[in-house]
Amino acid sequence: MTRASAFLDPRLSEYLVAHAQPRDPLLAELVAETHRLYPELDLQVSPDEGALLRMLVRLCGARRAIELGTFTGYSSICVAQGLAPGGRLLCCDVSAKWTAVARRYWELAGLTDRIELHLGPALRIVAGLPAEPRFDFAFVDAEKTEYIDYYEALVSRMAPGGLIAVDNTLGHGKVAGVGELDPRARLMRAFNDHVLADPRTQSVIVPIADGLTLVTVNG
Ligand SMILES: C[S@@+](CC[C@H](N)C(=O)[O-])C[C@H]1O[C@@H](n2cnc3c(N)ncnc32)[C@H](O)[C@@H]1O
Structure with missing residues (x-):
């Protein structure tokens, strides 16, 4: 089962996933294989978030993209599919084992010429x-x-008007809570406050999946 949002009503969350397209059988297979191989891990972006990433990349007319955190490749395929002709995606991950699955699916998706793994x-x-x-x-x-x-390292490397999308920024929906926050929510609150205070960028948090912060870098 695809990861649902922790803070949306589960039926609404499933509805959002069901109404995102295109529905790509290869991505569905990648989700199924990842769950078979690593049933204890729930790390992939959800299909609706993947569809949004693909659309954003396309709307930007992006030719040069970078991903920090590739895992078995779901989001990288969405980003690479949205690139303009001749575009390139640079993927970074620490796991050779997980990204071996990604490499296999990049091949199946016909994307090996667009993606470089570091x-x-x-x-x-x-x-x-x-x-x-x-x-x-x-x-x-x-x-x-x-x-x-990551944010500080990327801002100065973005083209004017470039877009940074940051996942999980609502900390399982707990980021706005009062009192003692769990560690993830504390980290995300610190990150969101950091972005908000930055005069070099404009930003909005989209309440999709676990929260996706969109940041544009001023020209
Ligand atoms: C949430 S998963 C990424 C999920 C992926 N975006 C997808 O849609 O399938 C996080 C990934 O970050 C990688 N990672 C963890 N620490 C890292 C680091 N310091 N540098 C690069 N990658 C790292 C992990 O190996 C893992 O694959």
Whole structure:
């Protein structure tokens, strides 16, 4: 079963998933295989969020994209499918095992010529990239304790008007709670406040899946 939003009514959440398209049989197979291989893990973006990512990449006319946190490849396929002709996606992940599944599905999706995988800590990989060319689109879904560092590393590497999409920013719906927050909600609250205070960018949090913050970098 696809991950539902923790804060939306489950029926509404399933309704959103059911009304996102295109419905891609290969992505459905990837979800099923990932659940078979790693039944204890629930890490993939949901189909409605994947559809939104693909649409955003397309709307940006993005040619250069980067993803931090690839796992078995679901979101990377959505992002790569949205790229303009000749576009390239650079994926970063620390797991050779999980991204081996991604590589197989990139092949099946006919996307190997558009995606380049860098294995290692995302912060180190981004720090080692040349300053140019800049990215038109970035998707952040790796280590939650490093979100502010990812953001800072990416902002200066984005083209003017470039879009950064950041996953899980509603901390299972607990981010606005009062009193003692759980660690994930605390991290996400700190990240959201950091973005809000940044005069270099504009942002909005979209309440899809576990929350997707969209940040555009001022020109
Ligand atoms: C939530 S999963 C990503 C899910 C993926 N976006 C998808 O839709 O299938 C997080 C991923 O981040 C990776 N990760 C964790 N720490 C990392 C780091 N420091 N640098 C890069 N990747 C990291 C994990 O190996 C894992 O594959």
